[in-house]
Amino acid sequence: MIRVLLADDEAMMRAGVRAILAAAPDIDVVADAGNGREAVEAARVHRPDVALLDIRMPVLDGLSAAAELRRVVPDTAVIMLTTFSEDEYIGAALESGVSGFLLKAGDPYELMAAVRAAYGGASYLSPKVAHRVIQLVNDGQVTRRTAAKERLDRLTPREREVLALLGAGLSNAEIGQRLFLTEGTVKAYVSTLLARLELKNRVQAAVLAHEAGLVGDSEGE
Structure with a gap:
C-alpha cells in the first residue's frame, strides 16, 4: 500500500483529492494538512511514501515544505500540486528536487499515475508542464x-x-x-x-x- 500525505490550504480541494485517491486500491491517504508546517509535522509522524503538496500554502509554502521534507523524511517523494503553470513555479519546483509537478485541473488518473510513479522511484510531470519544460529547454x-x-x-x-x-x-x-x-x-x-x-x-x-x-x-x- 502506498502511503500518501496530502497538504492543501483549501479543505474542499483536500477532500476532492482524497476522494480520487480513495478509488485506487493500492493508495492510502494516511494524513492531510492545511499548511506546509503541518505537512512537515505530519510527515515526521506518519513517514509517508509520497507527499502531495500545494505549491501555495500559508505558514510554509509548498516549495519550502518540500525542502524541509527532504531533510526530515528524505525517503518521501514529493509531488507539487498547483493551479499555476508559470515558469517561475516550474523552475523552482524542478530545482527543489521534487518527483512530480501536477496541475490541479488535470485528469484525476494523472494523480494516481503520478503517485505510483513517485513511489516507484520515477518522476511525473503533467503533459502541459512537460511541454513547457521542453520549451524552456529549447529557448x-x-x-x-x-x-x-x-x-x-x-x-x-x-x-x-x-x-x-x-x-x-x-x-x-x-x-x-x-x-x-x-x-x-x-x-x-x-x-x-x-x-x-x-x-x-x-x-x-x-x-x-x-x-x-x-x-x-x-x-x-
Missing part, C-alpha cells in the same frame, strides 16, 4: 546543449544510454528490457549517474537529457 538550446554535453563527458557510454532512455520517460524495468539489464542493475546505473552529474532526481536528469539532445537519439533507435 536556450545552443548554450544549454553545449553545457549539457560537457557535463555528460563524466558518464560512461552505458550510463549515457541509461540517461537517454530515462529522458524518454522509460521506467527502470523498461530501460532494462531495452538494454538487456536487470531492473536492479538499471537502478544502480541511475543512482551512479545522478551522483556523477550532481542531480537530485530523475526529473532533473530527464531535463538534462533533453538539453543534451539525447532523447531524440534514443527514441529513434
Whole structure:
C-alpha cells in the first residue's frame, strides 16, 4: 500500500483529492494538512511514501515544505500540486528536487499515475508542464546543449544510454528490457549517474537529457 500525505490550504480541494485517491486500491491517504508546517509535522509522524503538496500554502509554502521534507523524511517523494503553470513555479519546483509537478485541473488518473510513479522511484510531470519544460529547454538550446554535453563527458557510454532512455520517460524495468539489464542493475546505473552529474532526481536528469539532445537519439533507435 502506498502511503500518501496530502497538504492543501483549501479543505474542499483536500477532500476532492482524497476522494480520487480513495478509488485506487493500492493508495492510502494516511494524513492531510492545511499548511506546509503541518505537512512537515505530519510527515515526521506518519513517514509517508509520497507527499502531495500545494505549491501555495500559508505558514510554509509548498516549495519550502518540500525542502524541509527532504531533510526530515528524505525517503518521501514529493509531488507539487498547483493551479499555476508559470515558469517561475516550474523552475523552482524542478530545482527543489521534487518527483512530480501536477496541475490541479488535470485528469484525476494523472494523480494516481503520478503517485505510483513517485513511489516507484520515477518522476511525473503533467503533459502541459512537460511541454513547457521542453520549451524552456529549447529557448536556450545552443548554450544549454553545449553545457549539457560537457557535463555528460563524466558518464560512461552505458550510463549515457541509461540517461537517454530515462529522458524518454522509460521506467527502470523498461530501460532494462531495452538494454538487456536487470531492473536492479538499471537502478544502480541511475543512482551512479545522478551522483556523477550532481542531480537530485530523475526529473532533473530527464531535463538534462533533453538539453543534451539525447532523447531524440534514443527514441529513434
